[in-house]
Amino acid sequence: MGGCRFDVALNFPMDGGVSEVLSGLRVYSPQARSSVRDMWGVVRSSRVFINAFSPVDASLLRDRGCLELIILASTGYDHVDVGAAGEAGVCVANQPEVITEAVAEYVVGAVLAALRGVVAGHIYTPRWAREGWPSHISGLLLRGRSVGLLGAGRIGQSVAFKLAALGAGPFYYYSRGRKPALEAVLGARRLEPPELFSRSYILVNSLPLTSETRGFVKAGLLRLLPRGAVYVNVGRGGTEEPGAVEAVASEREDLYFVLDVHPEEPLPPDSGRMGLHSSPRAIITPHIAGASRESMAATRLLAAMQARDYLERGCVWNPVNGACRECPSQRLGLDEAIAMARRLLGV
Ligand SMILES: NC(=O)C1=CN([C@@H]2O[C@H](COP(=O)(O)OP(=O)(O)OC[C@H]3O[C@@H](n4cnc5c(N)ncnc54)[C@H](O)[C@@H]3O)[C@@H](O)[C@H]2O)C=CC1
Numbered sequence: 560m561g562g563c564r565f566d567v568a569l570n571f572p573m574d575g576g577v578s579e580v581l582s583g584l585r586v587y588s589p590q591a592r593s594s595v596r597d598m599w600g601v602v603r604s605s606r607v608f609i610n611a612f613s614p615v616d617a618s619l620l621r622d623r624g625c626l627e628l629i630i631l632a633s634t635g636y637d638h639v640d641v642g643a644a645g646e647a648g649v650c651v652a653n654q655p656e657v658i659t660e661a662v663a664e665y666v667v668g669a670v671l672a673a674l675r676g677v678v679a680g681h682i683y684t685p686r687w688a689r690e691g692w693p694s695h696i697s698g699l700l701l702r703g704r705s706v707g708l709l710g711a712g713r714i715g716q717s718v719a720f721k722l723a724a725l726g727a728g729p730f731y732y733y734s735r736g737r738k739p740a741l742e743a744v745l746g747a748r749r750l751e752p753p754e755l756f757s758r759s760y761i762l763v764n765s766l767p768l769t770s771e772t773r774g775f776v777k778a779g780l781l782r783l784l785p786r787g788a789v790y791v792n793v794g795r796g797g798t799e800e801p802g803a804v805e806a807v808a809s810e811r812e813d814l815y816f817v818l819d820v821h822p823e824e825p826l827p828p829d830s831g832r833m834g835l836h837s838s839p840r841a842i843i844t845p846h847i848a849g850a851s852r853e854s855m856a857a858t859r860l861l862a863a864m865q866a867r868d869y870l871e872r873g874c875v876w877n878p879v880n881g882a883c884r885e886c887p888s889q890r891l892g893l894d895e896a897i898a899m900a901r902r903l904l905g906v
């Protein structure tokens with residue numbers, strides 16, 4: 560495409576690994592992370608755009624210029640109007656592999672921390688010499704605890720297999736379609752949401768945010784959770800009805816909440832959710848589940864490799880709309896990508 564100024568534009572500064580992968584191409588990269596809207600003039604002058612977390616709406620996509628492919632440095636794509644992109648002939652691709660592993664590890668760690676009183680124990684330690692410790696803070700075992708997956712895609716399934724290896728189960732799930740691997744290997748059963756919530760001692764929400772899932776988790780569903788249950792949300796805060804978690808947390812002191820994603824991000828200091836932050840029955844984190852240092856570095860590298868592959872072969876690894884051809888084979892395996900990221904980070 561002779562009329563395009565750049566082969567690839569990024570909205571974040573390049574590190575050494577990314578610039579090596581893109582060497583020889585005409586690349587635009589800003590000094591600091593930029594919003595897509597602010598740099599649309601550059602984006603529409605490029606064939607491929609690698610986007611770290613900035614919203615892309617239909618009004619921008621109507622003026623696509625040279626743009627053929629948006630590669631997201633993320634798994635979720637609720638910040639991009641993928642339908643409008645498809646109508647404009649722009650392919651959108653995401654980066655699920657390494658991020659899935661990071662989210663699943665976070666869930667396992669947070670569930671164990673919740674069940675086994677790691678956070679409550681940490682908070683209680685200054686009172687130990689004076690008061691000893693109350694028996695409830697040493698927690699309950701994971702082994703033999705039922706697990707429910709609300710959304711059973713890559714993340715839900717990876718969480719299930721990791722928790723199964725630690726002895727948790729039985730497993731239940733709710734998703735759009737049946738999940739043969741979960742059913743065959745873990746004997747998981749697909750349940751409708753009310754039954755899923757009432758049977759699951761550990762309930763993991765990894766739903767993507769769409770027009771169908773917005774506000775899906777209502778207070779009435781959360782109230783069905785069994786006594787002492789742990790509710791985890793690593794999907795998107797918008798999949799919960801606004802205020803539902805806060806309302807049920809104030810009614811049910813037996814429940815534990817692990818919340819990595821929130822109705823508004825970053826969470827304003829005066830948000831109702833901040834009230835849960837100091838509770839020994841909640842773990843609140845700033846949307847970090849997928850953001851291990853390796854997964855962030857590997858994701859940027861893989862995005863750059865995918866950009867190069869698209870320019871050379873005309874196909875895409877993880878398309879999320881129908882505007883492009885999927886490659887028959889893909890570059891790096893999960894372990895190779897993690898190893899590359901560790902070399903780059905020196906960790
Ligand atoms: N907290 C974090 O750091 C991260 C959060 N995420 C979030 O996790 C989400 C899920 O990621 P993956 O598991 O890779 O996605 P996926 O596409 O592999 O799986 C999504 C699952 O949700 C189900 N689903 C979607 N819409 C549904 C509906 N209306 N009713 C019932 N089930 C429905 C699908 O059937 C599927 O089982 C992402 O979209 C993103 O929002 C992803 C990565 C990191």
Ligand SMILES: O=CC(=O)O
Binds near residue numbers: 632
């Ligand atoms: O939330 C993070 C993502 O990759 O999606």
